[in-house]
Amino acid sequence: MSADATARGLGPGFWLPAAWIVIVLAAATTAGGLPIANPDRIHWEAMAAPPGTAANNVDSTESGGDHSSPGTFWLGTDAMGRDILSRLVYGARVSLAVGLVAPLIGIFAGGFLGCIAGYYRGHIESIVVALMDIVLAFPGLILLLAISFYVGANLTTLILSLGLLTIPAFCRVARGHTLVLAEQAFIDAARLAGAGDMAILFREIIPNIIIPMAVYGLMVAAFLIMAEGALSFLGLSVPAPTPSWGAMIAEGKEFLEATPHISLIPAGLMFVTVVSFNLAGDSIRSVVERRESQL
Amino acid sequence: MKHPAPILTIDHLFVRLPARQGMVRAVDGISLKLMPGKALGLVGESGCGKSMLGRAIMGLLPKHAHVSEHSEIFFRNRALHRMTGKQVRKIIGKEMAMIFQNPMSSLNPVMKIGRQITESLNHHLAIKKKDARDRVVQLLRAVGIGAPTQRLGQYPHQLSGGLCQRVAIAIALSCDPALLIADEPTTALDVTVQAEILDLLNAHQKKTQMAMILISHDLSVVAGRTDETAVMYAGQIVEHAPTAVLFQNARMPYTRALLDAIPRLSDTAHADLKSIAGNPPDLVDTAPGCRFSPRCPAARTKCKTKAPPFTHINGTRYGYACWYPLESHGAWPMPSCTAAGGQ
Numbered sequence: 001m002s003a004d005a006t007a008r009g010l011g012p013g014f015w016l017p018a019a020w021i022v023i024v025l026a027a028a029t030t031a032g033g034l035p036i037a038n039p040d041r042i043h044w045e046a047m048a049a050p051p052g053t054a055a056n057n058v059d060s061t062e063s064g065g066d067h068s069s070p071g072t073f074w075l076g077t078d079a080m081g082r083d084i085l086s087r088l089v090y091g092a093r094v095s096l097a098v099g100l101v102a103p104l105i106g107i108f109a110g111g112f113l114g115c116i117a118g119y120y121r122g123h124i125e126s127i128v129v130a131l132m133d134i135v136l137a138f139p140g141l142i143l144l145l146a147i148s149f150y151v152g153a154n155l156t157t158l159i160l161s162l163g164l165l166t167i168p169a170f171c172r173v174a175r176g177h178t179l180v181l182a183e184q185a186f187i188d189a190a191r192l193a194g195a196g197d198m199a200i201l202f203r204e205i206i207p208n209i210i211i212p213m214a215v216y217g218l219m220v221a222a223f224l225i226m227a228e229g230a231l232s233f234l235g236l237s238v239p240a241p242t243p244s245w246g247a248m249i250a251e252g253k254e255f256l257e258a259t260p261h262i263s264l265i266p267a268g269l270m271f272v273t274v275v276s277f278n279l280a281g282d283s284i285r286s287v288v289e290r291r292e293s294q295l
Numbered sequence: 296m297k298h299p300a301p302i303l304t305i306d307h308l309f310v311r312l313p314a315r316q317g318m319v320r321a322v323d324g325i326s327l328k329l330m331p332g333k334a335l336g337l338v339g340e341s342g343c344g345k346s347m348l349g350r351a352i353m354g355l356l357p358k359h360a361h362v363s364e365h366s367e368i369f370f371r372n373r374a375l376h377r378m379t380g381k382q383v384r385k386i387i388g389k390e391m392a393m394i395f396q397n398p399m400s401s402l403n404p405v406m407k408i409g410r411q412i413t414e415s416l417n418h419h420l421a422i423k424k425k426d427a428r429d430r431v432v433q434l435l436r437a438v439g440i441g442a443p444t445q446r447l448g449q450y451p452h453q454l455s456g457g458l459c460q461r462v463a464i465a466i467a468l469s470c471d472p473a474l475l476i477a478d479e480p481t482t483a484l485d486v487t488v489q490a491e492i493l494d495l496l497n498a499h500q501k502k503t504q505m506a507m508i509l510i511s512h513d514l515s516v517v518a519g520r521t522d523e524t525a526v527m528y529a530g531q532i533v534e535h536a537p538t539a540v541l542f543q544n545a546r547m548p549y550t551r552a553l554l555d556a557i558p559r560l561s562d563t564a565h566a567d568l569k570s571i572a573g574n575p576p577d578l579v580d581t582a583p584g585c586r587f588s589p590r591c592p593a594a595r596t597k598c599k600t601k602a603p604p605f606t607h608i609n610g611t612r613y614g615y616a617c618w619y620p621l622e623s624h625g626a627w628p629m630p631s632c633t634a635a636g637g638q
Contacts, residue, residue, distance in 0.1 A: 121358070184400045196384075
């Protein structure tokens with residue numbers, strides 16, 4: 001069994017990116033308890049400080065007994081004198097919330113619609129496909145602009161609207177897999193064993209599409225983290241002063257010549273995280289494909 | 296002699312499938328009777344409707360398939376064609392089971408073997424999942440799977456094709472069906488495994504007096520393992536006879552051509568394989584006349600204009616559909632076949 005597992009197991013190509021995602025996730029969720037500065041606190045004495053600057057001239061009257069005063073700005077400060085490390089950790093909350101929660105909306109809603117369409121075919125399929133074509137054809141940026149104008153841009157509306165926009169893609173993936181699965185003899189075999197439509201959907205089809213959907217979900221997560229960055233440039237992401245990686249890159253673009261680290265550090269972090277999601281997804285997919293090719 | 300009632304009676308079964316070009320006549324007026332405990336071989340080329348016939352009996356036709364109103368299917372004197380899906384589902388799987396062609400795709404790849412067998416027991420025989428384990432082990436042993444307790448926790452991709460088909464057979468036999476439809480059960484398997492699987496089915500059939508329909512494109516699969524054989528061509532049965540008689544004395548030129556197409560060990564090396572010229576006919580726009588006539592070496596004008604009726608031989612339910620049947624070698628009527636026919 002162990003030889004079996006190593007032969008087709010997930011190599012370092014999966015575990016390294018996965019470890020990175022776990023570290024970022026852990027940092028983001030425990031940010032409040034980490035010994036880092038308040039991300040919104042402005043250090044007037046250390047504006048745009050380069051990485052590794054010691055915070056020696058801390059204004060004691062302003063900080064009071066604030067335990068979160070850093071000894072050193074390990075990654076420097078941004079143009080407003082805020083600790084970059086701390087803002088990255090808090091910013092990870094926004095990026096990961098967008099990258100992980102929005103695809104879940106797509107997986108559940110799109111996956112459900114896709115299964116129903118692929119299994120029942122006929123009118124249901126036509127209606128679902130038409131609906132998805134409408135959502136696909138709707139310009140996503142306009143939707144986000146409209147939502148930020150009428151509802152206001154905050155994390156919830158951002159996640160909901162990005163989630164809505166991913167539904168058609170997941171629906172297609174689910175429908176494609178369901179169409180193939182529904183032709184398989186084990187569906188007929190299940191029907192002979194007395195299973196009804198719902199039992200077949202939930203016990204035969206859905207367990208078989210979970211992995212491809214999850215792999216696709218990781219790719220979408222990577223894409224959405226980048227999308228959040230792009231939206232920050234347009235002011236369509238979470239409003240300031242809430243830190244987000246995209247907003248940090250956008251804020252630093254004015255000072256790129258003098259103090260490039262303000263933009264480049266969050267950009268590098270986003271790069272590593274996005275690559276991690278893609279690599280993790282790819283290695284799961286290659287394992288699954290190897291397993292399927294043995295069938 | 297008291298005649299036992301047939302376990303399965305099919306009367307004028309028509310199945311049509313809508314396609315882009317029109318309605319495909321997949322099953323075109325088939326009538327069949329199967330006696331309890333007997334094995335019927337159903338042979339024909341790919342696309343001749345034999346799988347559709349099996350599916351029609353099992354109620355597994357595609358959703359868009361159209362079955363004629365005059366079609367009748369009786370199973371143990373119950374009219375399946377008048378039942379709702381729910382009523383049929385109570386019978387099929389339990390009293391009637393099916394084995395599919397590709398064992399790898401007939402098992403759910405993400406469900407453990409043990410659970411897949413338990414499902415059917417649980418649903419049809421209301422055996423509790425806990426109690427089913429012993430029965431499942433027993434079933435796996437009965438289909439010749441070694442170390443059954445270990446197999447229970449394995450997934451289909453950990454098993455070979457032959458083992459998967461044995462598992463599929465175990466599922467099919469789990470409720471002691473009175474009729475088993477085996478749709479090309481060995482086509483996807485190695486030749487050595489083929490014989491084992493077919494012998495397993497035969498042994499179980501003899502032991503439990505189960506009736507069986509063995510669907511195959513391969514006459515040699517059917518030979519020696521079935522009591523009677525029906526040859527299908529283009530959605531119709533063109534010849535139906537006790538298996539031994541059919542192999543010795545085929546009357547329909549299509550059956551003859553199929554038999555001639557089997558390569559023989561006695562052939563000289565590099566002897567040309569005999570094949571049947573042409574392709575099976577288009578089942579959308581069927582021409583009048585015998586469907587085999589465009590490929591038949593003995594076809595005459597009458598064959599092209601008028602469809603031959605199914606001619607019964609000596610009042611038995613056996614016969615052929617041909618205007619100019621091949622010479623009888625005198626094997627008809629054989630004592631065994633009149634007896635079988637009268638049964």
